[in-house]
Amino acid sequence: MSNIIPPPLVRRLGNLAGFDTDAFEAVHKQEGGVTSIRVNPDKPPFPPSLSIDRDPVPWCNTGYYLPERPVFTLDPLFHAGCYYVQEASSMFIAHVIRELALERQPLVALDLCAAPGGKSTLLNTYLHPDSLLITNELIKSRVIVLADNLVRWGHSNTVVTNNDPSAFSRLPGYVDLMLVDAPCSGSGMFRKDPAVLNEWSESMVQLCSERQRRILADSLPALKEGGILLYSTCSYSVEENEEIADWLCETQGMEPVAIPVNDAWGIEQTQSERHACPCFRFYPHRLRGEGFFLAAFRKVVGQPSFDRPKPKTERSNPSIALENWVIHPEKFFLFPVGDDIHILPNGRESDLRILQQMLYLRNAGTRVGRMAKGALVPAHDLALSLARHPGIPTVPLDRAQALEYLRKGNLPLSVNPEGLTGWVIASYEGASLGWMKMLPNRINNYYPKEWRILMDNG
Numbered sequence: 001m002s003n004i005i006p007p008p009l010v011r012r013l014g015n016l017a018g019f020d021t022d023a024f025e026a027v028h029k030q031e032g033g034v035t036s037i038r039v040n041p042d043k044p045p046f047p048p049s050l051s052i053d054r055d056p057v058p059w060c061n062t063g064y065y066l067p068e069r070p071v072f073t074l075d076p077l078f079h080a081g082c083y084y085v086q087e088a089s090s091m092f093i094a095h096v097i098r099e100l101a102l103e104r105q106p107l108v109a110l111d112l113c114a115a116p117g118g119k120s121t122l123l124n125t126y127l128h129p130d131s132l133l134i135t136n137e138l139i140k141s142r143v144i145v146l147a148d149n150l151v152r153w154g155h156s157n158t159v160v161t162n163n164d165p166s167a168f169s170r171l172p173g174y175v176d177l178m179l180v181d182a183p184c185s186g187s188g189m190f191r192k193d194p195a196v197l198n199e200w201s202e203s204m205v206q207l208c209s210e211r212q213r214r215i216l217a218d219s220l221p222a223l224k225e226g227g228i229l230l231y232s233t234c235s236y237s238v239e240e241n242e243e244i245a246d247w248l249c250e251t252q253g254m255e256p257v258a259i260p261v262n263d264a265w266g267i268e269q270t271q272s273e274r275h276a277c278p279c280f281r282f283y284p285h286r287l288r289g290e291g292f293f294l295a296a297f298r299k300v301v302g303q304p305s306f307d308r309p310k311p312k313t314e315r316s317n318p319s320i321a322l323e324n325w326v327i328h329p330e331k332f333f334l335f336p337v338g339d340d341i342h343i344l345p346n347g348r349e350s351d352l353r354i355l356q357q358m359l360y361l362r363n364a365g366t367r368v369g370r371m372a373k374g375a376l377v378p379a380h381d382l383a384l385s386l387a388r389h390p391g392i393p394t395v396p397l398d399r400a401q402a403l404e405y406l407r408k409g410n411l412p413l414s415v416n417p418e419g420l421t422g423w424v425i426a427s428y429e430g431a432s433l434g435w436m437k438m439l440p441n442r443i444n445n446y447y448p449k450e451w452r453i454l455m456d457n458g
């Protein structure tokens with residue numbers, strides 16, 4: 001495996017103001033990259049199991065660098081959605097949201113290329129809690145991972161879709177905020193994943209640039225006039241970055257949006273050639289993070305908007321009592337998906353109907369469970385949801401027991417000294433891992449078999 005940065009890429013980057021070829025090449029020869037996590041502020045606890053040296057990511061107040069890379073699979077809090085392992089540069093989106101005051105009011109947001117969910121979970125945390133997040137992934141196998149990661153993160157105001165970007169043109173002017181974290185040639189990941197180096201070529205950059213334009217042109221009708229587009233890649237190539245920024249201004253009715261940043265962070269600010277769009281480049285020799293690019297835009301062209309049907313009066317379905325399962329059930333409406341009951345925050349019923357008509361939905365809101373013999377059989381998703389009722393009995397497990405639970409193993413009756421019966425939450429350091437059913441002579445482990453960990457303690 002070669003660790004030599006392709007000369008055509010270095011030559012091209014060498015022409016950019018502020019680019020230091022020697023430092024860039026030197027950092028790619030160093031062993032190991034940077035490990036960072038973003039904690040979930042809505043879930044306890046701040047992960048004590050990770051020796052976080054409390055070295056924060058400068059542009060994201062929930063991001064932290066770790067001194068080394070632990071085996072995350074063996075940390076129960078990782079499975080509980082208490083944090084997400086995310087490359088630090090990508091967390092810049094938290095800063096962008098705050099600088100553009102996007103968290104001030106509820107938005108309809110679309111994360112178009114979303115799997116595995118790093119930026120969607122970030123949007124869940126940073127957008128106004130009454131927002132609706134539509135998180136989309138084209139590739140079927142990847143949308144499963146995306147949906148699982150969002151279940152772990154625990155927010156109920158999210159709809160996961162599995163569509164080609166062109167499907168969103170059926171929803172003209174529907175969204176206030178669109179994030180396009182586009183598939184790219186991946187040069188920003190050379191240090192983290194040297195295998196990407198062998199796949200890189202100039203023709204691949206060209207292909208990616210064409211695909212990025214296609215993805216944007218196909219989906220941008222969904223952004224309303226005045227709406228914000230965040231465009232990002234993990235490529236260093238100007239063809240996939242600044243040139244796309246100029247193309248957006250020239251052909252898609254977008255104007256650039258400036259974002260103030262702290263110079264001490266080491267983020268390189270460039271301008272696109274023709275429209276002087278402010279662009280942000282993250283270089284691993286300038287800061288603790290991998291290669292990343294972001295630019296922000298506002299739609300200024302007139303955009304016909306989707307004719308939304310008048311919302312019907314929305315109310316919870318009184319025939320199913322969720323009082324003991326869901327906190328503030330009056331804030332949600334219920335809807336069936338097959339045999340399952342899901343909840344979505346009130347006020348989003350018409351959005352759900354529209355999205356169900358126009359798109360293929362992989363998940364919507366929080367799956368609460370299904371009725372059997374007049375009682376609710378709770379879904380795993382509810383166990384990880386922020387909407388779960390805090391009064392549900394909990395059985396605290398130590399680390400070894402928690403890992404046994406996550407392997408879907410058998411737990412001894414001794415974990416239940418209080419003799420609880422029925423459905424209980426298996427918890428670790430205050431965080432919910434999933435359901436157990438306490439029977440007089442045994443404990444049934446309801447951890448989903450497709451989620452179970454296959455690793456030994458190591």
Ligand SMILES: C[S@@+](CC[C@H](N)C(=O)[O-])C[C@H]1O[C@@H](n2cnc3c(N)ncnc32)[C@H](O)[C@@H]1O
Binds near residue numbers: 090113137139165215
């Ligand atoms: C850079 S990754 C997204 C990473 C994600 N935003 C995150 O933060 O975790 C780009 C995604 O685009 C998807 N993709 C690939 N080809 C695509 C296409 N033609 N249209 C839309 N998305 C595509 C890939 O499957 C991949 O999940």
